[in-house]
Amino acid sequence: MELPATNNNPATIQDVADLAGVSIATVSRVVNGKSPVVPETAQRVMDAIRQLNYVPRAAARILASKRTDTLGLIVPEISGEFFAPMLRGIEAAAGEAGFDLLIHTTAYKKPDMRRHTLGEHNTDGLLVFIGSMEQAELERLGSIGFPVVFLHQTAPEGLDIPVVTVENKKGAMLAVEHLIEAHGCRRILYLSGPEGNEDSSWRERGYRLALEKYNIPFDPALVVPGNFSTRQAAQSMTETLAGGLEFEAIFSGDDLAAVGAMSALREAGLRIPEDVKIVGFDDVPLARHLTPPLTTVHAPTEEVGRTATDLLVRLVRREAVEREILLPTELTIRQSCGCGNG
Amino acid sequence: MELPATNNNPATIQDVADLAGVSIATVSRVVNGKSPVVPETAQRVMDAIRQLNYVPRAAARILASKRTDTLGLIVPEISGEFFAPMLRGIEAAAGEAGFDLLIHTTAYKKPDMRRHTLGEHNTDGLLVFIGSMEQAELERLGSIGFPVVFLHQTAPEGLDIPVVTVENKKGAMLAVEHLIEAHGCRRILYLSGPEGNEDSSWRERGYRLALEKYNIPFDPALVVPGNFSTRQAAQSMTETLAGGLEFEAIFSGDDLAAVGAMSALREAGLRIPEDVKIVGFDDVPLARHLTPPLTTVHAPTEEVGRTATDLLVRLVRREAVEREILLPTELTIRQSCGCGNG
DNA sequence: TTGTACGCGTTATCAG
DNA sequence: CTGATAACGCGTACAA
Numbered sequence: 073m074e075l076p077a078t079n080n081n082p083a084t085i086q087d088v089a090d091l092a093g094v095s096i097a098t099v100s101r102v103v104n105g106k107s108p109v110v111p112e113t114a115q116r117v118m119d120a121i122r123q124l125n126y127v128p129r130a131a132a133r134i135l136a137s138k139r140t141d142t143l144g145l146i147v148p149e150i151s152g153e154f155f156a157p158m159l160r161g162i163e164a165a166a167g168e169a170g171f172d173l174l175i176h177t178t179a180y181k182k183p184d185m186r187r188h189t190l191g192e193h194n195t196d197g198l199l200v201f202i203g204s205m206e207q208a209e210l211e212r213l214g215s216i217g218f219p220v221v222f223l224h225q226t227a228p229e230g231l232d233i234p235v236v237t238v239e240n241k242k243g244a245m246l247a248v249e250h251l252i253e254a255h256g257c258r259r260i261l262y263l264s265g266p267e268g269n270e271d272s273s274w275r276e277r278g279y280r281l282a283l284e285k286y287n288i289p290f291d292p293a294l295v296v297p298g299n300f301s302t303r304q305a306a307q308s309m310t311e312t313l314a315g316g317l318e319f320e321a322i323f324s325g326d327d328l329a330a331v332g333a334m335s336a337l338r339e340a341g342l343r344i345p346e347d348v349k350i351v352g353f354d355d356v357p358l359a360r361h362l363t364p365p366l367t368t369v370h371a372p373t374e375e376v377g378r379t380a381t382d383l384l385v386r387l388v389r390r391e392a393v394e395r396e397i398l399l400p401t402e403l404t405i406r407q408s409c410g411c412g413n414g
Numbered sequence: 415m416e417l418p419a420t421n422n423n424p425a426t427i428q429d430v431a432d433l434a435g436v437s438i439a440t441v442s443r444v445v446n447g448k449s450p451v452v453p454e455t456a457q458r459v460m461d462a463i464r465q466l467n468y469v470p471r472a473a474a475r476i477l478a479s480k481r482t483d484t485l486g487l488i489v490p491e492i493s494g495e496f497f498a499p500m501l502r503g504i505e506a507a508a509g510e511a512g513f514d515l516l517i518h519t520t521a522y523k524k525p526d527m528r529r530h531t532l533g534e535h536n537t538d539g540l541l542v543f544i545g546s547m548e549q550a551e552l553e554r555l556g557s558i559g560f561p562v563v564f565l566h567q568t569a570p571e572g573l574d575i576p577v578v579t580v581e582n583k584k585g586a587m588l589a590v591e592h593l594i595e596a597h598g599c600r601r602i603l604y605l606s607g608p609e610g611n612e613d614s615s616w617r618e619r620g621y622r623l624a625l626e627k628y629n630i631p632f633d634p635a636l637v638v639p640g641n642f643s644t645r646q647a648a649q650s651m652t653e654t655l656a657g658g659l660e661f662e663a664i665f666s667g668d669d670l671a672a673v674g675a676m677s678a679l680r681e682a683g684l685r686i687p688e689d690v691k692i693v694g695f696d697d698v699p700l701a702r703h704l705t706p707p708l709t710t711v712h713a714p715t716e717e718v719g720r721t722a723t724d725l726l727v728r729l730v731r732r733e734a735v736e737r738e739i740l741l742p743t744e745l746t747i748r749q750s751c752g753c754g755n756g
Numbered sequence: 757t758t759g760t761a762c763g764c765g766t767t768a769t770c771a772g
Numbered sequence: 773c774t775g776a777t778a779a780c781g782c783g784t785a786c787a788a
Contacts, residue, residue, distance in 0.1 A: 082558070095775045097777095098774060098775075100766070100767065104767085107773080109773070110774090113774085125554055129766075130473075131472075131473045131482070131536070131764085132473075132767085134472075134780090135473040135474050135764090135766070135767090137766075137768085137780090153699065156495070156498040167519060174516050174517075176514060194471070212467055216424070358699075361673050361676075361677075362705070363704075426781055426782085427781065427783095428782095436758075437758065438782075439784080442784085446783085449757085449758095451758085452758090455758085470781085471780085471782075473781080473782090474783090475781080476782095477781080477782075477783090478763080478764055478782045478784080479764090479784090
């Protein structure tokens with residue numbers, strides 16, 4: 073026996089077509105506005121749509137059209153200060169290009185729970201943040217030409233994947249050179265990031281280059297782990313201070329670690345910048361509000377997100393794109409380095 | 415960079431079935447692990463899957479099963495300090511429950527570009543942040559029983575939509591009472607949030623209640639717009655100061671505005687807390703690192719995200735849920751209010 | 757335990 | 773300009 077159409081079931085394109093007295097093809101046309109439709113007919117269809125509260129089903133659309141209109145973002149976890157601006161850039165650029173954003177964090181999932189939801193059949197392209205995806209999966213995507221863009225991470229050997237990041241090395245050099253030139257520092261500590269972190273190793277490279285330039289010997293004891301984390305940096309610095317290591321300044325791999333270092337310094341009775349000068353990296357929003365305001369290398373984080381997304385969109389559209397984009401960094405001088413009224 | 419060659423025939427379930435010498439139903443079974451399959455057969459299928467790099471297409475799956483396994487999040491925009499912790503809570507809870515997260519910001523889209531992607535056909539449920547969705551659309555979703563949970567926003571009249579937010583009123587009272595009781599303030603300025611913002615109006619209510627409790631008359635001139643924004647709060651305060659308004663303390667509707675107010679105060683030559691005491695709201699990560707460290711009402715923002723997501727998941731599963739959850743706030747006393755070494 | 761056949765709701769292709 | 777109709781890839785009764 074036939075059941076009458078219940079209100080429970082959402083309207084489909086067929087329902088709309090029936091009510092408007094046209095075919096589903098015509099409904100599709102007015103919904104997508106691609107092909108011309110006689111205004112009068114179009115109006116009837118639109119009325120039917122409104123009356124039935126019709127909303128096209130994305131899944132059916134995707135299945136038929138083979139386009140998802142969504143971009144995937146894969147990150148290890150959502151860490152506050154640094155991540156928010158980047159996400160804003162990504163979302164803005166994606167939205168402007170007409171894409172939705174599907175976020176996938178790898179940190180919270182048990183390995184066996186990770187589904188392939190962000191693979192090539194569920195997004196049109198992928199934004200992959202530093203170290204958040206397995207090598208094998210990346211290679212698979214790369215080999216079939218699926219659009220992928222890396223953020224703050226260069227492509228593995230042999231994979232032709234574009235990268236967007238910042239001028240880490242140059243920024244670091246700028247910072248350290250400033251400490252040397254403007255403030256006469258020679259014993260400068262480097263507060264490093266997580267083991268193996270690409271940003272951190274480029275920044276360390278810049279640090280060493282600046283040292284070399286001024287014939288200051290590199291002292292491995294001056295590289296202290298900060299882990300890009302306020303807490304860990306504070307702890308590290310406290311231990312270092314207790315160990316009696318001598319230094320005049322700190323170049324911190326990132327601002328959050330710099331904050332931790334400043335706390336530790338202060339607790340040890342050291343004044344900033346009189347006793348120890350410090351320069352950070354990233355220029356997170358908080359940096360200017362610290363006391364003293366933190367001199368830091370400004371990294372255009374939101375711009376990184378935006379640029380990477382634009383690039384990915386072009387990749388999705390099979391347009392030609394650059395292989396590597398390094399966004400410029402610059403030294404933002406405030407007072408923690410000893411400048412100004414410091 | 416060269417255009418990658420597109421592989422236009424990714425493996426389908428049929429390909430796998432053919433290679434393994436079974437039917438697609440069997441492939442489906444081993445992929446989803448629901449029905450029993452002879453181990454030997456299952457192994458053949460899995461080999462075929464690996465060999466063909468088979469990944470099920472989400473769209474087809476959704477279409478057939480009518481479940482998306484993704485949750486939608488609608489926010490006006492991604493604002494740094496406050497949003498990141500909430501997003502972390504949401505993502506963590508969603509991930510643990512096996513859902514993906516589709517993010518949709520309304521601020522960046524031109525109205526005509528907004529698609530209905532987050533409607534009932536593309537997600538299993540929706541998390542809606544304060545004021546980011548049109549009333550009509552909400553009512554439509556509500557009327558068909560689509561799972562929706564509000565964040566920091568109570569449901570419109572007549573709609574039975576659960577809410578998760580924090581104890582705004584109580585937190586505000588705590589803050590203002592502290593200023594009155596512990597520091598003897600009587601002329602306390604309220605730095606309000608955006609016009610019509612629900613959090614802000616609850617906080618203002620708490621502020622006025624505290625005043626009443628101590629028989630301090632409410633002076634409308636003491637309510638100054640801060641817009642939950644550092645810059646706007648700074649500007650507002652500068653103007654207010656120039657206008658000669660007298661006050662002993664500021665209760666700021668949120669921490670970011672407090673930061674702006676502190677800048678303005680300092681620029682006007684006022685000391686904190688000697689000349690003006692200040693208390694914020696939210697306890698963003700930056701608060702403890704300000705000088706002086708900001709006394710503020712701690713709001714469990716990450717917990718809000720997590721709780722709301724858990725609730726939404728239960729709603730999706732058609733389980734019974736609470737209608738309103740108010741997460742507790744508490745006063746975190748640091749030094750900007752005059753306590754400690756202030 | 758496995759296979760067959762149909763349905764899910766759109767878009768795209770071709771005739772008319 | 774409009775209408776049939778064939779994909780699209782997978783889940784799932786139902787049958788074997």
